[in-house]
Amino acid sequence: MVLDVKWAVRWLTLCAQAMAENRVWLIELDRAIGDSDHGENMDRGFQAVLEKLAEAQPETPGAALKLTAMTLMSKVGGAAGPLYGTAFLRASTALGDAAEIDPGRLADALVAARDGIVARGKAESGDKTMVDAWTPAAEAAQAAAADGAGTVLGVLVAAAEAAEAGAVATEPLVARKGRASYLGERSAGHRDPGAASSALILRAAVGAAA
Amino acid sequence: MTVRLVVVSHSEKIADGAVELAAQMAPDVVILAAGGTADGRIGTSLEKVMSALDKAAGGDGVVVLTDLGSAVMTAESALELVEEPAGVLLADAPLVEGLVAAAVAAQGGADVKAVKRAAEAVYGLGPEVAAASRVLAESTVAEGSVTGSGPDFTGDFELVNEAGMHARPAAKIAGGLASLNAEVTVNGVDGASMTSLMTLAAAKGSLLHIEAWGPDAERALNYVGGLVQAGFGEP
Numbered sequence: 001m002v003l004d005v006k007w008a009v010r011w012l013t014l015c016a017q018a019m020a021e022n023r024v025w026l027i028e029l030d031r032a033i034g035d036s037d038h039g040e041n042m043d044r045g046f047q048a049v050l051e052k053l054a055e056a057q058p059e060t061p062g063a064a065l066k067l068t069a070m071t072l073m074s075k076v077g078g079a080a081g082p083l084y085g086t087a088f089l090r091a092s093t094a095l096g097d098a099a100e101i102d103p104g105r106l107a108d109a110l111v112a113a114r115d116g117i118v119a120r121g122k123a124e125s126g127d128k129t130m131v132d133a134w135t136p137a138a139e140a141a142q143a144a145a146a147d148g149a150g151t152v153l154g155v156l157v158a159a160a161e162a163a164e165a166g167a168v169a170t171e172p173l174v175a176r177k178g179r180a181s182y183l184g185e186r187s188a189g190h191r192d193p194g195a196a197s198s199a200l201i202l203r204a205a206v207g208a209a210a
Numbered sequence: 211m212t213v214r215l216v217v218v219s220h221s222e223k224i225a226d227g228a229v230e231l232a233a234q235m236a237p238d239v240v241i242l243a244a245g246g247t248a249d250g251r252i253g254t255s256l257e258k259v260m261s262a263l264d265k266a267a268g269g270d271g272v273v274v275l276t277d278l279g280s281a282v283m284t285a286e287s288a289l290e291l292v293e294e295p296a297g298v299l300l301a302d303a304p305l306v307e308g309l310v311a312a313a314v315a316a317q318g319g320a321d322v323k324a325v326k327r328a329a330e331a332v333y334g335l336g337p338e339v340a341a342a343s344r345v346l347a348e349s350t351v352a353e354g355s356v357t358g359s360g361p362d363f364t365g366d367f368e369l370v371n372e373a374g375m376h377a378r379p380a381a382k383i384a385g386g387l388a389s390l391n392a393e394v395t396v397n398g399v400d401g402a403s404m405t406s407l408m409t410l411a412a413a414k415g416s417l418l419h420i421e422a423w424g425p426d427a428e429r430a431l432n433y434v435g436g437l438v439q440a441g442f443g444e445p
Contacts, residue, residue, distance in 0.1 A: 037253075041253070070256065073255075073256035073257075073284065073287055074248065074255050074256045074257035074258075075247070075248070075255070076253070077247040077251055077252070077253025077254065077255065077280075078253055078280055079279055079280035079283060081253070081254070081255075081256070081280065081283075081284065082254075082256070082280060082283035082284045082286070082287045083283065085256065085287060086283075086287060086290075089287075089290075120283050120286065120287065121283065178279070179279075
């Protein structure tokens with residue numbers, strides 16, 4: 001499997017599909033502890049990404065991710081816009097103008113994405129935010145890439161599985177950042193919508209490479 | 211040329227309204243609104259913020275004011291992407307009060323750092339203002355060079371707060387005097403008029419000469435003097 005611009009476009013297309021399919025689920029998660037716009041915002045944002053990709057036809061994975069970053073920051077509207085926008089922007093910078101991505105660079109890009117989210121949102125692990133999906137994902141990706149036999153698919157699978165587990169693990173947590181933090185103890189018992197959509201995004205990356 | 215301002219809000223109406231309000235007090239300052247999303251919903255849009263920053267470029271710098279969480283994040287993202295981020299500062303201040311203070315400072319020719327400080331100075335009007343209000347209520351004589359004779363009371367007070375006579379102090383003085391039966395002038399302008407007080411553009415260290423007439427003249431003088439000496443509760 002080669003991670004080139006075609007993979008990147010397939011990934012982003014699968015992201016758009018996943019957001020459309022899970023729109024109602026994400027809205028319900030967000031209604032429980034937030035302002036119930038996450039599903040709608042993510043769906044709209046990734047539909048706009050698809051339009052931009054068709055127009056601009058980027059030539060490298062990094063260019064596709066940069067276009068995604070700018071579009072999400074302009075179209076999502078809620079906090080997820082600048083957070084995912086910064087994640088895709090930092091990942092794009094880490095990828096540079098490489099035509100194909102090797103396991104090490106892939107892990108670097110995922111770490112850069114996580115660092116971008118942390119820098120923008122100022123959340124830490126355990127705050128019940130998307131960081132709780134991205135930090136285990138970035139660490140699992142680094143571990144998989146460090147293994148000499150690591151493949152890009154192996155790195156993506158490790159990241160996606162860790163993100164999924166991280167998202168599930170937000171359920172008992174009490175939110176300390178974002179809109180849900182206003183609820184205090186009442187935020188416990190619900191999965192964080194941002195962690196849930198993060199897991200969907202990383203799962204789509206596997207789907208595009210499989 | 212003055213410092214220009216950009217307002218980032220989740221709501222287009224809030225951004226437009228805040229700009230309208232501030233423009234009244236600062237007619238020569240370029241103030242741009244970047245509120246709501248491109249399709250008119252509640253939210254913030256990088257596109258709108260970048261476009262406002264673009265239009266604001268080319269002056270003596272730009273100060274950005276924001277409302278809630280993602281407005282701050284979108285503004286920070288935009289700052290990462292603008293070509294000359296050095297001249298663009300993000301103010302950590304309440305949107306409306308901060309914008310008015312920033313606009314008045316910009317109108318008075320303050321530089322970009324001073325405009326940001328003016329916006330942020332509206333935070334934390336604490337115990338000092340409460341103390342000045344007690345002076346008003348109890349009608350005790352404040353310390354300072356107060357001289358009173360007959361119906362006329364006059365006093366001179368030095369401005370000690372860093373930002374000087376900006377919007378918030380002007381509002382405090384004018385607001386308090388409005389409830390008193392007294393005619394008051396500050397350096398010759400009407401003390402009950404916030405906009406007149408701001409046109410004084412009095413900086414830190416300036417002397418304010420207060421004259422008061424009428425039944426509440428002494429209380430009015432003590433009220434203004436107390437506020438000025440306390441620096442309006444600002445650094």
